[in-house]
Amino acid sequence: MVRRRLAVRFGLQLAGAGALLVLLAVVILFWILARFEDFEIRRNFAPTGISRLIAESRTDANGLIADPVLMARLREDGGWLQSLDEDGNVIQSFNAPGDLPTQYVPGQLMDYWIGGAPYPYRLGLWIQEKDGVMYTLLYGARSPTEDLLGRLIDDGRLEGGSLSFSESTLAMLEQRHGWVQVLDREGRELGAWRRPEEAPRTYTLQDLALQSANNDGIGTLMDTRYDKRTGYTWVYQYPMSEAQRHTMPIPDMVPEAQVMIAGLAAFLLCALLIFSVLSIWYANRFGTPLIQILGAIRRLGGGNYTELVQQQPKRRRRLFRLPSAGKRGNRIFGEVFESLESLTRALRAGKDAAERTQRTREEWIAGVTHDMKTPLASIQGYAHMMAADKYSWTEDEMRKFATVILEKSEYMDKLINDLSLTYRLRSGDMPVVFEEWDARELMRKAVLRAARQPGYDGARVRCSVPSAPVMAELHEPWFERVVDNLVANAFLHNPPDTVLRIAMTRGADNESWRIDFADNGRGMNEETVERLFDRYYRGLNTESGAEGSGLGMAIAKELVQAMGGRIEARSEQGRGTVVSLIWDRSAATRIIPEAAQTGRDAS
Structure with missing residues (x-):
């Protein structure tokens, strides 16, 4: 049961952790794809940004209503959009400058698009269907420095390797904190304005292409313009803004690679966090109970049966108190805790029983020793008197x-036989023959024999038996010994006027039967009743007479169990005692081994 619970719990938790990791991987994957799309939109708003704009926009009677986030990207890109109908009329504009036409003739638009006619913007055409409507979007963009480069070419003067500009142009340059270079056809510098010392003086075709498309690795941007009139190339470089610096990729690493590494690092970090939390949870939920169990077993092995609960911290649940429904941690080990609790109770009870048995054994041995010394002293005394020469005794x-x-010798012999009989019954070393008897006849004869004992008044014994025979497999000497012991016990330890009523009855199933020995004597207290059949308990005074050996009730119990029955006693002080011999299906089985039930008679 514990193994199945652990397997189910571990399986469900690991499956849950795996599902969480899969969900995390899916989320990170979608984030990576979204970042890739953002990069593509930043690099070139058309066609990715336009397609996404159409797909995510809501439409109404006026046309497209753009997504505000994408529109912000459109403004950052420096571009604009116009939505055209089938006739080329502009039905909606986004971030459009004032110099754009409001209607396009189809042939004219095609010339603008393929470069056949001059147009002040980089132009893109996008046609896409949405909700059954065909949308035509015209996209245009201009570099933020394009106007400035045109002004630099028109206003700049190259003299002796240096550049000079008018006051207004210088004011624009001061605001942007950039520098200007003029290159010849071979890419060599002809003149410069505020060029840093570390900036190169010569550029190849590859250098210009790479730095125009990307930054130079130190946080600057480059725009170029070729002047057809002179054949010179004007280069304008300016520093990035703080926002651009934060999004600037690591040198020699494209943004996509950064995103991939960031996504993988996030996944590994989250996985580590999940398994760390799971490990701590396992250690607390499973490790703590296991440590408690091992500690309890170690204390039990050391013989400590009373401090198992007290040694637990006050804030924790007591070790052997079953966990409540809300405490799921210990419910898995509930059976283990129950077993440990049962084992602790059993060991504690065994230890208490052993101590009590040792104590009562010592008391009993002291009483038996006294019982044997008393008649032995009488025997020795009379023997010395008979052996003395100075006395002459008569024959009488x-x-x-x-x-x-x-x-006195007979009493000692009986005491020794009783001791031997109790141990032989307990060990099963009593080979006897069980015969089928009518229990009524055996009881009549046993009661009559017991009532004839000297000192008993037979008139104080009342006996009743059923009319129908009560057949049972019994051993006659043992049955008589049981009856004799119970009759003697009723008269020896009660007042002289005590009356003993013995009644044999049959059960409703005609297979069970019982004999009740009820007297109206002084009764017994609860402790005496509980330990009445204990071999090492002596509830009577050892000086109460020579008839009692102190083993009568223990012998009666052993003999009844050996014959397949059980014995019970109930008593109340001042109200008398009832001892019952019961034979039914719930009675204890015979303690005599089957192989030993043939041979000599035990009488």
Whole structure:
């Protein structure tokens, strides 16, 4: 059960972690694709930006309503859009300058598009269908420095390797914090204005192409213009803005590679975080109970059965209190905790029982020793008297001494036999033959024999049996011994006027039967009833007479169990005692081994 719970819990949690990682990977992938699309839009708003603008825009009776984010990108790109109908009329404009026409003749538009007619902007044409309507978008863009370059060419004067400009042009240059170079047809510098010392003086075709399309690696941008009249190339370089610097890629690394690395790093970091949290959770949820279990087992191995609960921290749930429904962590190990709790109770009970058994054994041995010394002292005393030369005893006195010695010897012999019988019953070393008897007849004979004992008043014994036979497999000597012990116990430890009622009854199924020995004596307290059949418990005074060996009830219990029954007792002080012998389906099985149930009689 624990293994299945652990497998299910680990499987579900790992599956959940895997699903979370897959979801994270999908999110990062979409983010990477979105970033790629943003880069493409930044590099060239058409066609990616225009296609996305049409796809994400809402339409109404007036045409397209552009997405505000893309429109901001359009303004950053320095471009504009015009939406045309089928006749070339402009129906909607976005960020359009004032020098654009409001209507385009189809042939004229084609000339503008293919460069057949001059047009002040880089022009792009995009046609796309949306919601059943065909949209035609005209896109144009101009470099933010294009007007400035034209003014530099018209206003600049090249004299002796230096450039000079008018006051108004210088004011524009001062605002932009850039510098200007003029190159000849071979790319060599003819003149410059405020060129930094580290800037190159000669450019190849590849240098101009690369630096115009990208930055130079130190945070500057370049725009160029070729003057057809002189054959010179004018180069204007200016620093990036702070926003452009933050988005500037690492040298020798394209933005897409940066995004890929950032996405992979984010995925690995999140995966590490997830597994770290999962590891800490596992350590707390599973490691802590396992440490508690190992600590409990170690303490149990050391014989500590009372401090297992007390040693737990106050803030934690007690070790052997079952976890509540809200505490799911320990529910997995609930069976383990229950087993440890049961084991602790069993070991503690066993330890207490062993200590109690040792204590009662010592008390019992002390009582039995006293019981044996008392008759032995009498035997020794009379033997010394008979052996003394200075006394001359008569024949009657000698016979009286011999009678006392014989009685004491018989008592000692009975005590020794009882001791031997209890241990032989417990070990199963009692080969006997069980025969089928009518229990009624055996009980009548046993009660009559027990009532004839000296000191008993047979009139105080009442016995009743059922009319129908009660057949059972019994051993006659053992059955008589049980009855004799119960009758003797009722008379020896109760007042002289005690009445004993013995009743045999049959069960409703005609297979079970019982015998109740009920007296109206002084009764017993709860502790005596609980330990009445304990071999090492002696509830009576050892000086209460020679008839009792202190083992009668223990022997009765062992003999009844050996014959397939069970014995019970209930008592109340001042109200008497009832001892019941019960034979039914729930009775204990015989403790005598089957292989040992043949052979000599145990009587």
